Amino acid sequence: MNFSSKIIEQAVNEFARFPGIGKKTAMRLVFHLIKRPANELEGLEESIQRIREELVFCSTCGNVSDSETCAICADRSRNHKLICVVEDMRDVMAIENTSQYRGVYHILGGLISPIDGVGPEDLNIDKLEQRIKDQEVDEVIMALSATMEGDTTGFYLSRRLKALGTKVSTLSRGISIGGELEYADEITLGRSIAARVPFD
């Protein structure tokens, strides 16, 4: 692509780094930006800056948060002896949308995938063990995607957590094989949490 402006070229390249965004879409987004009034761009600038500067990870569950303890972990009306283990914040949102779950969460930050250089030590697992020891947790629910990597991670965690004497369960699989949690519909997801089964 030939750009008349280095500034535009750089902006297009930056957008094109987002997942699912090709050069063409990146160009559309940049042209859209050029046409918007200046105050709208300020709003965008501000939110990017706040993501960079203010967003933190909850020191308990690892979810993104505005403060050191996220709103879910801070909510005393939730059951803190029931922990749902998920891959990332999108899964928390999906499960919260079902309104079926009143426990708390633990965000791993990924799935075990040695090919991609992600081992257990790269995930938020040690802190989960610590939480289980400190808080006398009754049950841990694995809500990981039904992919081979999701299964491997679930199996791995169940091995480590069962050694701590915790009950480990997993979603009953209404979720299609290879499907990611994020894409499961609310009713199916809600049902599969309610009808969870012990991890074998």
Next chain:
Amino acid sequence: MKFQVLKLNTFKNHSKAQFRFEEDIVVFHGPNGAGKTNVLDAIYLLCMCRSYFQHAELANIQHEQDFYAVFAKVLFDEEQEVACMVKRGEGKTFRFNKEEYQRLSDHIGKMPVVMIAPGDIRLINEYSDERRKFMDQLLSQTDQNYLQELIVYGRALEHRNKALKQFNESGYVDHHLLDSLDHQLNKAATYLYGKRKAFVAEFSPLFEMHYKELSQAKESTGLVYESDLADQNMEQLLKANRSKDLDIGRTDGGLHKDDLKFTLNGYALKKFGSQGQIKSFLIALKLAQFDFLKVQKGFAPVLLLDDIFEKLDEQRATQLMARVAGTGYGQIFISDTHPERVCRIFETLDKPIQLIAL
């Protein structure tokens, strides 16, 4: 299933080509280099989502072009359009009835196909991966789960090898992680092993029948499925091999080492078979492949015969043609440099053919 129309766009040596098929037996003829094999390969590609001959997709694109497209109208209960396009830098898109597949594996098995080509001798001469590929290609066409599990197995094996290599280098071993990967491999391997074993049992009699008919000889043939999993499951095997695997930094034994041994009167075909016996063996394998697919699918696969006169003597070729021109076969595409030969054979068989010059 019948191909009605085939269009090629900058596919290998064909800049633009279109064919309409009017008979069940279609013969492409022309000098070497006219692109006969490429036309058969295009048909194969539309059935299996990849080339029979070319492992690098981009090699199918002409030099000065940045894409290729292959398109066909195929009659099932009704006419469907099948299209495959590969663009440099963008990869492959595959459409059936104008809808793009999310996963190419969803297409495999919709249009069963058998190719017989001069290079098939690899099946006998080369390493075991050729024979696993033979089983896998067949079973993928008859069992959707098979291909999924095969993909899972391959990926889990890659994970395990990567982990073993890391543990080997760092000296620290996370046994929980190996347990978890062994568990995944075991699930997939158990399924795949069961399918392969059942396949060989079902396939062998089909094969023997064809071999007897082709060779008209009394030698006994054998197809023997050899697997590390014959007397233990994958998890037990991996557990027993773990310390060795850690030493070498990869997974030594398992389903990925399976083989299909070919024997003649109990001896290895590769070593003791005559040229003629080996040729008959190969053709019998392919015809059995055809029968197996037909039984599983309930309709005849497309049969592609590429340059078979190259490797077969006229007597064997005639035998083969007589077989496939008979009842039970469907659409057949043949490539040959000398059309007279094929015409003569089909004339004696009293079977109409369509000749297409390239």
